[in-house]
Amino acid sequence: MSEDNKIRPNLQIPEKLHAEMKRLAEIKQVSIGEAYTQVVRKGIDYTVFPEHEPFEPGSFDCIFLRPRVRHQIGYEKPVIFHPKIGFSDEITAVRLSYPRPSFSFQEFVKSLQLASQQPGFEADEATFTIAREGGMWIGQGLDTFVPTFSNQVERYDQADFDQQRTEEFVLIVPVDAEYLMIKARPDHKHEEIAIKSMRSYRSTNSTGDESLRSVLGAFKAELETYEQTRDITTARLAGEVDPIDYFFEEGQGGEYVDKILIETPAELFRKSGVELPHSTYAPQSVIVDLNHQMVAEDRSEAKYRVSKISILDENNFTNVWIEGDWESK
Known part of the structure; x- marks a missing residue:
């Protein structure tokens, strides 16, 4: 067998595929071995090698x-x-x-x-x-x-x-x-x-x-x-806000609040010189990520403030991130 037809380990390569690889080698002006290496390398790069269990669909929640x-x-x-x-x-x-x-x-x-x-x-x-x-x-x-x-x-x-x-x-x-x-x-x-x-x-x-x-x-x-x-456009916000909903997360010792939902603070946005792009589907409410979690059962006994907003305006979507925190009343 000639060097052109060898591949390790000794695998049988269909003639049509081998002919296509020879043509690719000629076009790229590389050896047939290098052509095979490039194609196999790209295939491996885009192949998933499962290393853990896949996620399983859960329950409706939004x-x-x-x-x-x-x-x-x-x-x-x-x-x-x-x-x-x-x-x-x-x-x-x-x-x-x-x-x-x-x-x-x-x-x-x-x-x-x-x-x-x-x-x-x-x-x-x-x-x-x-x-x-x-x-x-x-x-x-x-x-x-x-x-x-x-x-x-x-x-x-x-x-x-x-x-x-x-x-x-x-x-x-x-x-x-x-x-x-x-x-x-x-x-x-x-x-x-x-x-x-x-x-x-x-x-x-x-x-x-x-x-x-x-x-x-x-x-x-x-x-x-x-x-x-x-x-990414960022600006400082300063103001107290009232939650209209809460996002919970399980942690050590029980359930915690890590995000809140508030009415879109248009006035705070204007004071900070930040507005959602005109082409964006501006919602009545937005999410605030809290810097510190709080015990879920204490959520009504706290005051909440916003401190920062970041906006990435892309062709297909607008990402809005608002940072905030809480303090005891």
Whole structure:
């Protein structure tokens, strides 16, 4: 056997595939061995090697937010509340190619589960927004996202909608020091999902994208090109706010409050020189991340203040992060 036809270990390569590899080697002006190495290397980079159990869909859980001003659907970007994106002053957007633009509901969930087996994929830290004319549903965690986006009937009962409308969701999942963003349009009648955009956002302390490449392999997607750095607008806020809802987290010793929902503090925004972009689906309420957790049963005995806001205005969504804290009355 000639050197051109050898591959270790001694594998049988179909003639058609070997002919294609020889043609690739000629085009790239490399040896046949190097051509095989490049192709196999890329395949391995985008392959998920499961290292732990996938997440399992949990129970329906979300909060419905109505818009402050009702506009025509299609002209507004959904708001999503991911706290970690707000920690940076700038972030780099990375375009992704996704040759498979649609999935069935079941296929999409399986791809998420496969991706969740990759180290660095933080399924519990995912955040999502499902938007339509008249409002949007927000929540956290992939185990919550799956039953929430697929159960349109329960969501519509929660919002008192009686007619279907076109929906879009934005899902953001941390992968090491990067964030995978998927924007898609679900078709509940046919149980299909049309991908509208996939991007990665890289923070300034990112050290590599090995984990991200494997995660993208679950969706048959690839890194494409690096785009320009995106600035994140930040401003100081100062004011007391009244919670209209609470977000709870289990911890040592019981249940704690780590986030609150407040009416959008438009006056505080104006004083700080910050306003949501005009093209954004501005909600009546926003989430505040508390710097310190508090015991859930003591939540009504505290005063709450906001201190900082960060806004990332992108083509497909607007991320809003508001920082706050509490003190005893």
